[in-house]
Amino acid sequence: MATKILIPTPLRPYTDKKDAVEADGATVGELLADLTQKHSGLRNHLFNEHGKLRSFVNIYLNDEDIRYLQKEQTPVGAGDTISIIPSVAGGAS
């Protein structure tokens, strides 16, 4: 079952400029593994060298932060959408 993953602007260079891609998996962790398999350039931006999700990248299942669900074990169902929300600093210059 393919789930839609919304890609934020700073990470679109790693998904052939697509703003949404699809990945397969029953949990958020499986989806992200499939996503980084398909788009290997994303891996370094989402995970640190120990394979842990980076703390300046938040993953949302619909409008909920997975840190407050079951983290990467959070199950994903039909019609769910995953969002990757990295921190962005721009504003003044």
Next chain:
Amino acid sequence: MSVVFEKELPTLTNDEVKRYSRHLIMPEVGVDGQRKLKAGSVLCIGAGGLGSPAAMYLAAAGVGRIGLIDFDVVDFSNLQRQIIHGTPDVGRSKLDSARDRLRAINPHVELETYEAALSSENALKLFEPYDVILDGTDNFPTRYLTNDACVLLGKPNAYGSIFRFEGQASVFATKDGPCYRCLYPEPPPPGLVPSCAEGGVLGVLPGVIGVIQATEAIKLITGIGEPLIGRFLIYDALRMRFRELKLKKDPDCPVCGTHPTVTRLIDYEQFCGIVPAAKEQTPVSVQANNTEITSVELKQRLDRGDKLTLVDVREPNEYQINRIPGTTLIPLGEIERRLSELNPDDEIVVHCKMGGRSAKAADILRSKGFKHVLNLKGGILDWIDKVDPTQPKY
């Protein structure tokens, strides 16, 4: 509840009644709301993309006192989005330019300007006399500093951030709401997230986000509506879509949690992994000898007929603006996929606009077994300055 509830509300002069009549006839604002605005104060961190529209609307709306912090000078490349400044202001201090514009919009507003970089030493003192802090900065150390100072002082932070055509907004550091650290406990390491100067920004985008920040500041002061607390607004200008994500106050948050570990302002440059220049010098210069090339050296070697493969790792639209003759365009995001176009035994010079992206490209190439990779120091901008001044800079 309004952030100015403890203050005695000033009266409105006849001139002010005329000026604010479209507010006064709305029951949600009315005379009392306008008096709250007059009693209220907002400090804008940065008079740039976000601070420009925010400060202009706050002044027009009649916020009694507006503070601005900036230390920059107006540049031509600012004018595409920083609408508080005009063409005749290029070269002036942003604060002087902004002060003139705001005074022209509304002479009833008291303006305070601080020509300084926000720091751990001055932040608490600067924030103290204001009701709302409006974060319009452009870098992570100042964002974390602004957040922590707001939490420590109990001041709401009308937050906005932009990149290319996507913006984020929220209200942080209210009494029961989350703060920026609840959302992002740690910043990204330097270099992993591009800045606006590197990534570009759609000129109208900070207009939308800055005005959302100003809207939230006005709502906090008047105490009307539903503030953007515990909600993270994401705006995609290309798709013309707003999305809202839920934010929770993190009980383990190091600054606003139940057992905070950050109880005073820290060294935010260090927190964000930025090494002070003095300490960095020795290792970098040693390393630079083997991994970097200056534009003058590159020109000499090209003139000499040395066999060098030049690779431009910028995006195609940047390549259209200016280029080094004979270079091959392989954007950073494509380099891993297009390694077969390059010979690992050749001497390769990678370059971008200023040297940041090409340093990453050089690391990737070296990790893939490329033996002779040099990064063009200062990028194509340095090449134009030192070698080919006929080309335009951006």
